[in-house]
Amino acid sequence: MGLDRRAFIKFVVGGAAGTLFTPIPWKLADDASIWSQNWSWIPRLKYGALTADATYSKLCPAGCAVKVKKVAGIAYGVEGNSANELSKGGVCPLCATGSQMLRSPSRVAGPMKKDGDKFKPISWDEAEALLADKLKGLKGQDGKVAAISGDLSGTANEVLSGFLAGLGSKSYYYMPTDQTAMAKAWNGVMGGSGQIGYDLEEADLILCIGADIMDAFGPVVRNQKAFAAKRPMEGDKTLTLVYAGPVRNRTAAVADKWVAVRPDGAAAFAMGLVNLLVRSGKSASLGGFSDFADLAAKFGPEAVAKLSGVNPEALKDVAKALLVAKNPVIVVGSESGQGAGVALSAAGVTLNAMLGSLNVLPEFPKAVASAPDRAGLLAKDLVGWLAAVDAGKAPAPEVLFVYEANPAYSLPQAGNMAKTLRKAGMLVSFSTFMDETAAMADLVLPAPHPFERLDDAQSPYGLGKATYALATAVVAPEKDCKGTPDFILGLSGKLGVDLGFGAFEDVLKAKVEAIGADWDALAGGAVHVSDKKGSTQASLDAGAMSKALAGIKGEGLVLIAQAHLNIGTGKLATPPLNLPTIRETELYGKDVFVQMCAATAKSLGLSEGAKVKLAAGGADISARVNLSEGVMPGVVAAPLGLGRTAWDPYTKGKGDNVCKILAVSAEPGTGLSVWAGSAVSVAKM
Amino acid sequence: MQAKEFKIRWGMVIDVDKCTGCGACMVACQVENNIAPATPEMDAWAGVTHDASNKLRTLTWMLVYEINNKKAFPEYEAAYMPRPCMQCSSPACVPVCPVVATDKNEEGGIVSQVYPRCIGCRYCMAACPYHARYFNWFDPTWPTGMDKGLSPSTSVRPRGVVEKCNFCHTRFQQAKDKARQNGGDPNNLPDGAYVTACAEVCPTGAIVFGDLNNPEHKVHELAHSKHAFRLLEKLGLGPQVYYYSKREWVHRLGDNYLPNEKKA
Numbered sequence: 001m002g003l004d005r006r007a008f009i010k011f012v013v014g015g016a017a018g019t020l021f022t023p024i025p026w027k028l029a030d031d032a033s034i035w036s037q038n039w040s041w042i043p044r045l046k047y048g049a050l051t052a053d054a055t056y057s058k059l060c061p062a063g064c065a066v067k068v069k070k071v072a073g074i075a076y077g078v079e080g081n082s083a084n085e086l087s088k089g090g091v092c093p094l095c096a097t098g099s100q101m102l103r104s105p106s107r108v109a110g111p112m113k114k115d116g117d118k119f120k121p122i123s124w125d126e127a128e129a130l131l132a133d134k135l136k137g138l139k140g141q142d143g144k145v146a147a148i149s150g151d152l153s154g155t156a157n158e159v160l161s162g163f164l165a166g167l168g169s170k171s172y173y174y175m176p177t178d179q180t181a182m183a184k185a186w187n188g189v190m191g192g193s194g195q196i197g198y199d200l201e202e203a204d205l206i207l208c209i210g211a212d213i214m215d216a217f218g219p220v221v222r223n224q225k226a227f228a229a230k231r232p233m234e235g236d237k238t239l240t241l242v243y244a245g246p247v248r249n250r251t252a253a254v255a256d257k258w259v260a261v262r263p264d265g266a267a268a269f270a271m272g273l274v275n276l277l278v279r280s281g282k283s284a285s286l287g288g289f290s291d292f293a294d295l296a297a298k299f300g301p302e303a304v305a306k307l308s309g310v311n312p313e314a315l316k317d318v319a320k321a322l323l324v325a326k327n328p329v330i331v332v333g334s335e336s337g338q339g340a341g342v343a344l345s346a347a348g349v350t351l352n353a354m355l356g357s358l359n360v361l362p363e364f365p366k367a368v369a370s371a372p373d374r375a376g377l378l379a380k381d382l383v384g385w386l387a388a389v390d391a392g393k394a395p396a397p398e399v400l401f402v403y404e405a406n407p408a409y410s411l412p413q414a415g416n417m418a419k420t421l422r423k424a425g426m427l428v429s430f431s432t433f434m435d436e437t438a439a440m441a442d443l444v445l446p447a448p449h450p451f452e453r454l455d456d457a458q459s460p461y462g463l464g465k466a467t468y469a470l471a472t473a474v475v476a477p478e479k480d481c482k483g484t485p486d487f488i489l490g491l492s493g494k495l496g497v498d499l500g501f502g503a504f505e506d507v508l509k510a511k512v513e514a515i516g517a518d519w520d521a522l523a524g525g526a527v528h529v530s531d532k533k534g535s536t537q538a539s540l541d542a543g544a545m546s547k548a549l550a551g552i553k554g555e556g557l558v559l560i561a562q563a564h565l566n567i568g569t570g571k572l573a574t575p576p577l578n579l580p581t582i583r584e585t586e587l588y589g590k591d592v593f594v595q596m597c598a599a600t601a602k603s604l605g606l607s608e609g610a611k612v613k614l615a616a617g618g619a620d621i622s623a624r625v626n627l628s629e630g631v632m633p634g635v636v637a638a639p640l641g642l643g644r645t646a647w648d649p650y651t652k653g654k655g656d657n658v659c660k661i662l663a664v665s666a667e668p669g670t671g672l673s674v675w676a677g678s679a680v681s682v683a684k685m
Numbered sequence: 686m687q688a689k690e691f692k693i694r695w696g697m698v699i700d701v702d703k704c705t706g707c708g709a710c711m712v713a714c715q716v717e718n719n720i721a722p723a724t725p726e727m728d729a730w731a732g733v734t735h736d737a738s739n740k741l742r743t744l745t746w747m748l749v750y751e752i753n754n755k756k757a758f759p760e761y762e763a764a765y766m767p768r769p770c771m772q773c774s775s776p777a778c779v780p781v782c783p784v785v786a787t788d789k790n791e792e793g794g795i796v797s798q799v800y801p802r803c804i805g806c807r808y809c810m811a812a813c814p815y816h817a818r819y820f821n822w823f824d825p826t827w828p829t830g831m832d833k834g835l836s837p838s839t840s841v842r843p844r845g846v847v848e849k850c851n852f853c854h855t856r857f858q859q860a861k862d863k864a865r866q867n868g869g870d871p872n873n874l875p876d877g878a879y880v881t882a883c884a885e886v887c888p889t890g891a892i893v894f895g896d897l898n899n900p901e902h903k904v905h906e907l908a909h910s911k912h913a914f915r916l917l918e919k920l921g922l923g924p925q926v927y928y929y930s931k932r933e934w935v936h937r938l939g940d941n942y943l944p945n946e947k948k949a
Contacts, residue, residue: 030801030802033784033801033802033803033804034801037800037801037842037843037845038843038845039823039824039843042824042825042841043719043825043827043832043835043841044841044842045719045835045836045837045840045841046833046835046837047837048837050837069909071836071837074833074834076716076834076835076836076837077713077716077717077836078713078716078886079885079886080885080886089885089891090886090887090888090890091709091713091886091888092707092709092888093707093708093709093711093712096709096712096713096716097712097715097716099716099796102714102829102832102834103828103829103830103831103834104828104831105828105829105830105831126720164730214705214707215705215707219706220888221888224705224707224888224889225888225889225890227703227889228703228888228889228890228891231700231702231703233698233703233893233907233910233912233929234699234903234906234907234910236709240901246735248761248762248763250705250706250707250765252763253705253706253762253763253764253765254702254704254705254889256704256760258762260759310714368926433732452904478830565707566707566708566709566712575712576722576724576737576828576831577712577715577716577720577722577738578708578712579722579723579737579738580711580715580723580737580740580743580745580748581708581711581712581749582737582738582745583751584740587738588738588739589739590738595808597757597758599758628761629753629756629757629758629761630758630761630763631758632751632758632759633758648726648828649724649736650722650724650737650828654738
């Protein structure tokens, strides 16, 4: 029997059909899809023992208590440490990507010295010798050596400021935050001691005047936890949140009530409340209260309406709510967490005192005896000092240390400030990342990433109780970096400045002992909380406040900068994984968006998407317009954290830096540099 | 597709009134699931400059939307709405997949996505009304060195496949393994034994995760609250993700009601 054409076709078709009843075609298709996706350049996962080590992450300003998750000893993720009272298991969007930032392309690989326009790697010994040589001749001359710190809670500041004191310099400054204005008010003008605290956990009403507690004010994750604990889904809420500010921001989005207040009129609004409370019979046991109450009487509802844009009835409603609440707490600050004045802070303190909510945290004892007091340093005006240096009224330092800060980018009128920083004889940056300040520094001495270092946090501003947390090195350093306090302790030894310690670990152990806390428990991720309270004795200076308040005009177009933690902070640019969290109404391609309501846009002849130039303080930025009815008329809101000129391709060159147009002025009566709600002009491009 | 019944239905109740839109859930999701950051270099081959400041091709398994009540100042209100995959009871994506790369067939009701099987036709993306599925346009590329610290939880996907949230499925497997090791019942996990990365990290606890069918799990009661609703409920897909808000306008926006339409 031969194989004819018909039989052949039957055999082929039958065979093909038959294979469909076998696994062969399916296995081949499966293999084809697997192997066509299995390329050498697709990263493979590493497997091994899964562990998690507790530490305190200081990537965000106040820090988050976290556990660093590791696989086979390699850090890959972060989870909240629910056993730690500070953040109770929550993590902010910056600390959530802490493990990835260990290997950020922006990390400084090792100590470097500026050589022309480029950096040249040097050894740590060379760096120490170079600095020792430079500083030897400056010892005993005040103002010749200065330092700027962006870490407001670490004991590292005691080492650095003690070192400067040992060299005979008092020029130690903190980066400006809401704590600066409060310290200037409470510890400076009012003569109080300790640190103002906010017991949000016990509050049944929180009134935020300006302060964006869910995004920019104080320990944000703790604020969020305190809020959420009293707003259960399954029961009745036991907390009312009222936000008084110019923008329906993230705090206002979850608040029960949003009262639109012009940023330049926030102090007038607070004084209006003081006045209404006085008229309801409330008083405060603060020195000079009677004169202050007389001053507040000038801020009747109609006057407040003129200065802050708040309807008189709305002001009265807020005052009524405060009077009815059992534990009301007033939190004052600026929308961006910086640039507010003493007048607003003093009014906030007074309101809390009148309502029985004034809360003062005692300072923890110092470990470095020669270090200046923290409260005094916090009240110092960095922007005012740099302006004086720029104007030639104060000498430019020969050596300027910058620790955990990025002043070249994040100070108001950033362009001018960067120019002033260049006047320093030698700019030394202790930065983990190649930020804008490090990029212009003469010497870059990289600090370890927060997961790689020993560090601590004492009472981050905004907490309701004196609190101490310890950060331990839970991963080996990825780069050739050195703990800044240890480097300074080594340098001080060479210069004959005795700080009483040879290593930073000993400093922290002395601190922990002085506090009466348990080192092992803290190193294991616990937090020390003290129930001790500070003295509430202080005096109001109605004269100074009168001058400060007289400066409020309540008219014209004003700018508010909005700090969003997911975009980054002044010292930490947007991490690569955070870019998708920035909305298209904030950044699209290279364009940053400024927000304004339709009424404001109409008055300026602008429409959605229009390209505009914003100018103030002798500088300008370009942006596009996003119409948002969440911004009150007469106000333009712009996000901070964009327009980076250093860092990496993920961040660099996106949008513009709003800090450039934050126009600084001196608050009348107190002299503090202020820029919250500064005037701005907007022109169509 | 007819709804499949499961003894266990993993689901979420997301409190819109508590979400501050911080984005921590989005970041934690990317870390857990090895979603590579989009870089300008990544698509140099196509001659296109593109990164995460343009959302056209980003991968956001979890995405936080900003919504508002469309009113003018001062009546304007805003809220934030995190959107993972809804793990629908009758998923629109499953019947359209020509290669059965996505299915709903495991106890727990999580809609699977088998990457090696996916041929990248994107029918599922067209079918999903929640825009919860993403096409991987680029090979995953991390900045130099960052790929050393990948999560062991989720395999890295090449370009050309569709990706989506799977309720951190590896955590589900780990929780079941742990239960077995400890002599427990892997099919009756206690509340909190299995939690997604987004729910774990959320600073306000706005995302609550658990078994919707288990009365001992918090989500069971919350999902039955009068304040709970589901997105586009009228489509009948039966999402296993519920939202919770006391604000009427949020409910109306959640189901695309016409301005004068009476709410069901």
